[in-house]
Amino acid sequence: MRNKKDIFNILVATDFKLRYQNSVLGVIWVVLKPFLLFLILYLVFSFLFGQKDPNYKLNLFLGLILINYFQEGTTFGLYSLLSRANIILKVNFPREIALYASLAQSLISLFFNLVVFAIFWCLSPTPLKFFSLPYFLLYIIILTLLIQGLNFFLSILYVKFRDLASIWEVLNSLIFFATPVFYPLSVIPEEYHSLVFLNPLAVIIHNSREVLIKGEPPNLPRTGLAFLLALVLFILGLLFFRKKVKKIAEDF
């Protein structure tokens, strides 16, 4: 296949056009959805956590953007093969492209959301350190590896077990509550922190806040561990995917 790149581009462009077809606000929803969720959570929880954390607003917004990327990314990834049954059953293009096209879709949302965040961020008196942006980029990379690693499994398994979609939805809300997104880490007793940070999402969100909002260097051992975990998941996922995808058309 010499036109891999063109296939990728056309799948991304098509998904993007179709995503908000027939909706009045169209692409604005990409930003509006997490922002509205932010408003709701802010109104509900700022009374509770606002005093403890002077940066509660920014912390909440950044956390929501990152967890939204995770949830959307894995959900799109889950459907990425089955939703393209019409072409997968007729043409033999490299199937990984379908997964990367779905990932690109959530990266587009992430980008727009980060632009909105950047405006809030510039307006607030947050210290910008030289290491802030490179580290933040690293956390986005770790998160992306994690999402794609999961998607290699989810996309294949969903073809075989159709109720994985519902299970994953529930798991996603569990992950949302198990990760310090709308509550600060300080509400969890100190001795449980190491447990919380076994969750790579907690490491990514917490340290992104440290470098971007607090202006403090991140916890490197935890970052390393999260990176390693994401990388291992990605490699295992890729191997699993390449092994299983050859026969997946028969299960459609």
Add this chain to the structure above:
Amino acid sequence: MIKVENISKTFRIPHEKRETVREHLFSFFKPLEYETFQALKNISFEVKSGEWLGIMGPNGSGKSTLLKILAGIYLPDSGKIEMKGKAVPFLELGVGFNPELSARDNIFLNAIILGMTKSEVAKKFTNIVQFAEIERFLDTKLKNFSSGMQVRLAFSIAIQIESDIYILDEVLAVGDAAFQKKCQEEFTRMKKLGKTVLLVSHDMETIRRYCHRAIWLDKGEIKEHGEVEKVINAYLGS
């Protein structure tokens, strides 16, 4: 050139398809009862460069499975396939067409999925549009096209795809008389250009007119193989 050696394909069809986790859990200790269905048994044949091979057989005889294996969508259980040259499968016209997109978008989508690059599509865009006679409806959504127009568009894209080997599944089964005529003209052109073609059809006239040799498939086996007239007579006489 296509060389197929001893291809076999078996599908396992579970009696009750377990798709949900509940079904998997509750019947965990009950082994899945499979019915094995052998779709293809030891199929071997060869198509030389520039040759047209017709494939006929009743429904369920394994024609589509064979084409899907040749197209690389299914893996055969055993056997070997050798292909020299670029192959494009047309298992269906208009693969990937989306009713919510404009004709323009669909042209790019379909052509790229079938293996063209974006710049190739751009170059052939006017040809496609003229051949399909849809100049005025380029920015109309495909869902507002009549089914005949959709087929015409799909066919116009298909014929622009350069390839050495074409794998065609029942492409003539759709469309009105005018479309059939266009198809015939296109086939004649392809034959003159010396393309290698694998053609599945229920229409004996088409096979007679274009194919050099033919295969009769029945229940996954090659019943007759060779000269077109001989195979057609055997098939129709069965």
